[in-house]
Amino acid sequence: MGEFCTEFQHTVGEYLVRHRSILDALTKFQESCARVNRAVAKAATTCGCIEIDVSKQKLPESLLIQDFKQMSSTHIDGELCDHCKDVVEAELGNNLFYLAAICQLLGFELNDIVTKERERVSALGYFKMG
Numbered sequence: 001m002g003e004f005c006t007e008f009q010h011t012v013g014e015y016l017v018r019h020r021s022i023l024d025a026l027t028k029f030q031e032s033c034a035r036v037n038r039a040v041a042k043a044a045t046t047c048g049c050i051e052i053d054v055s056k057q058k059l060p061e062s063l064l065i066q067d068f069k070q071m072s073s074t075h076i077d078g079e080l081c082d083h084c085k086d087v088v089e090a091e092l093g094n095n096l097f098y099l100a101a102i103c104q105l106l107g108f109e110l111n112d113i114v115t116k117e118r119e120r121v122s123a124l125g126y127f128k129m130g
Contacts, residue, residue, distance in 0.1 A: 002114075003111075005110045005114055006110070009103055009104055009111070012097055012100040012104060013101075013104040016105075020105070022102070022105050025098055025101045025105055029099060032091065032097075035091045035095075036091045036095055038091075039087045039088045039091045040088060043081075043084035043087075049078055049079065050076055050079065051076070052075055052076060057073060
């Protein structure tokens with residue numbers, strides 16, 4: 001995956017012409033996050049292929065942390081239809097583009113960030129949940 005992240009970031013850097021300002025990249029990244037949220041919300045409210053059923057999770061107090069994943073809910077009922085899946089996927093891709101752009105502009109390697117975060121998650125395990 002490392003080589004792929006590096007190639008992706010450098011490809012983004014090559015084509016990053018219009019939004020070379022860090023402020024442009026930051027605002028486009030924030031906008032892309034909102035578009036991901038909107039695409040998921042529209043799948044529920046406009047299309048109806050998924051339902052978002054949110055209520056307080058009723059988990060036993062004696063629940064072990066390693067059992068939490070099996071006992072907790074995602075609050076999503078159903079699956080994205082092909083159209084909504086395409087829209088959400090495209091918005092997530094756009095989000096990755098601007099994340100890579102920010103890394104490129106600030107001199108970070110996206111692969112290094114992903115690697116370090118994976119190591120933190122592995123080291124902290126369930127305590128990284130927050």
